[in-house]
Amino acid sequence: MSIQRQLTNDRMSQVVLHNGTVYLAGQVGKDMSAGIEQQTRETLANIERLLDSAGTDKNHLLSVTIYLKDIDAHFEGMNAIWDKWLPNGVAPARATVQAKLCEPEILVELSVVAALP
Template structure:
């Protein structure tokens, strides 16, 4: 079975495609200066771009894992942006956890698994 990796360096790939499934690494915003809503919007834009490059889209997301720096402070704000972004009827399996992220300024990180369209 062929494994295709996109945006790969020595440590990781941003996208891995295998047997009709697309795996995205944890995505974050490009600008860490904003609040959780701004960071969530930017992260979701990055996810959409990567899904498009992989040949799929947000309607085909199977699973999402969301990591928040402070779940008590940021859960509602993140969810407000997530709910506006996600197409109706396309809710994936999802988990949201609080985590110590790699940079103190990062408020949200999102990892995605999606299906490719049927060939």
């Protein structure tokens, strides 16, 4: 099976496709001055765009890891947006952890694995 990489640079690929599975690199929003709700909205929109470019969508999520800068301060706000975004009946396996992220302004980052239809 071949491995396809999209949006690749020397360090990483934003999308990797292999054996009917799509892997997304950790995704963040664009406006790092925004609060948790807006950063979550932007991150999920970016994930949708990348999944679409790979030939799948959020109905085919297999696993999501959510990294929060401050789980106590941001878990509820992130989940409020997540719950509205995720269609009923397709919840992926999911883990949410607190992590020191690469930039201090980043409040949330998501890593996604999805199936190709």
